Amino acid sequence: MLPHRGSRGFQVYADGMDASWPEKAKLLRFVKPGVIVDLGCGVGTVLDLLRREYPKSTLVGVDLSEEMLAWSRERVPSADLRRHDVSRRLFDDASIDTFVLCSVLHEVFTYNGYDVSYVRDTLRYCADALKPGGRLILRDGVRPPKDDAVYLTFRNEAARVKFVWFAKEFGSSEIAWKEVDGRIRVARRDAMEFLTKYIYDVNWQYEVKEHFGVFALESWVQEVRNVGLKPVHFESYLIEWLRKTHWEKDVTMEVQVDGKYAPTDYPDSTMIVVGQK
Numbered sequence: 412m413l414p415h416r417g418s419r420g421f422q423v424y425a426d427g428m429d430a431s432w433p434e435k436a437k438l439l440r441f442v443k444p445g446v447i448v449d450l451g452c453g454v455g456t457v458l459d460l461l462r463r464e465y466p467k468s469t470l471v472g473v474d475l476s477e478e479m480l481a482w483s484r485e486r487v488p489s490a491d492l493r494r495h496d497v498s499r500r501l502f503d504d505a506s507i508d509t510f511v512l513c514s515v516l517h518e519v520f521t522y523n524g525y526d527v528s529y530v531r532d533t534l535r536y537c538a539d540a541l542k543p544g545g546r547l548i549l550r551d552g553v554r555p556p557k558d559d560a561v562y563l564t565f566r567n568e569a570a571r572v573k574f575v576w577f578a579k580e581f582g583s584s585e586i587a588w589k590e591v592d593g594r595i596r597v598a599r600r601d602a603m604e605f606l607t608k609y610i611y612d613v614n615w616q617y618e619v620k621e622h623f624g625v626f627a628l629e630s631w632v633q634e635v636r637n638v639g640l641k642p643v644h645f646e647s648y649l650i651e652w653l654r655k656t657h658w659e660k661d662v663t664m665e666v667q668v669d670g671k672y673a674p675t676d677y678p679d680s681t682m683i684v685v686g687q688k
Contacts, residue, residue, distance in 0.1 A: 434650060434681070435513055435550070436460055441644060441685045443546050444468045445508030450497040450537070451515025455483030455490075461511070462487050468508075473497055498529045502540040510537045513550045521621045525583055530625060531634065538638035541688040547640055549631065552607060552623030553647045553682035555599045561675060562594040562665045563602060570661040571595075573609040580619045581605075594665070594672070600624060602664065603678035610657050623680075631684045640686030647679040 435457050444465050449457050452472030461470055470490040472483050480492050495501050497512075498519050516530050523529040537547050565571040574595065578586035581604060588597040597605075603624055611618040626634065628647040635642050658677055665672040 437683065438511060438513065438548050438550055439464045441546060441548050441683075442511070443508045443544065445542075446471065446506065447509045447511065448473065448502070448507050449511045449513070450533075451512060451518065452483050452490075452492070453479050455486035457511055457513050458483055458487040458490050462489065473501065498523065498533045498536075500536045500539075502536075504539050505542050507537075507540045508542055508545045509548065510541065510546070511548045511550075512537075513548075514552075516549065516551050517621055517623050517625050520625045521582075525622060527625065531637075534634055535638045538640050538686070538688065541640075543688055545688050546643075547635065547686045547688075549635070549682070549684045549686075551625070551631075551682060552603075553631070553679055554624035554627040555603055555678045556627050556629065558598055558600050559666065560596050561599045561602050562591065562596050562667070562672060563605075564594050564663045564665070566661050566663070570609065574605055577605050577609060577619060581608075582620060582622055592672075599678060603680075606658055606662070606677065607653070607680050609661075610653075628679075628682050628684070631682055635684055635686035638686075640688055642684060643687045644683065644685040647682040649677055649680050653680055 439460060442461070442465060444467065446469045447461055447465065448471040449461065450473050452458050452474050455472065458470055458472050461468070470487065472490050472492045473495050474480050475494065475496050477494055480494055483490065484492055493501070497515060516533065519529050519533055520527060541547065563574070565574065578588055586597065586601045588595050604622065607623050608618050628645060632642045632645050654677060664675055664677060666675045
């Protein structure tokens with residue numbers, strides 16, 4: 412079921428999508444011109460970037476939300492916009508030059524009962540619909556490559572309160588954690604989910620249910636291989652805005668080494684994987 416954010420929640424969501432355009436623009440260099448499909452086009456941020464960068468290409472936007480499509484329609488009137496569930500087959504085989512899936516596969520996973528088969532179906536349908544040489548471009552959250560225990564120390568009470576709130580409400584079940592030496596011990600994957608979510612307020616009730624890290628980077632790459640595509644680019648990274656504006660101000664993260672606490676890197680927030688047919 413799609414979230415019903417209300418007018419204020421939707422506006423905050425739309426503003427957030429637009430504010431992140433420099434991050435989304437990183438996808439443009441991987442696009443093969445021609446027929447370009449933005450699956451989960453939302454309010455049209457990526458469609459608008461594609462329109463500017465590839466003015467001679469045919470743009471198709473797909474989203475399940477009519478409200479989202481209305482924004483995209485106003486913003487990119489030249490695009491062919493379709494209301495459809497992106498996890499279900501829509502396009503003919505060998506008909507598309509590029510698919511872009513930007514911050515949508517974690518929603519496919521979440522809003523289909525946390526069932527990874529819907530993600531895999533989406534990837535397979537895209538692979539079938541690509542022309543030879545066509546590309547599938549994925550940008551989404553990413554699980555840490557290892558899932559050891561980390562220790563969080565909060566620099567302010569607001570961040571600590573938000574963690575306790577998060578632990579009770581995340582996803583389909585509560586997060587397991589324990590207080591040790593004035594720190595919060597929690598699985599690294601759950602720390603990643605908290606760090607990428609606690610900045611939300613207006614849309615908290617929806618964002619807290621979403622699993623941003625469906626797969627680790629290596630597994631994302633393997634999923635692309637599994638549908639018959641060749642990975643031509645893959646990376647994961649932490650968006651520096653998150654680090655500087657929020658994380659460094661609110662929480663430190665450590666691990667235990669030989670019985671002592673030692674700093675550990677914050678988890679990556681984002682991955683990009685490009686597969687070619």
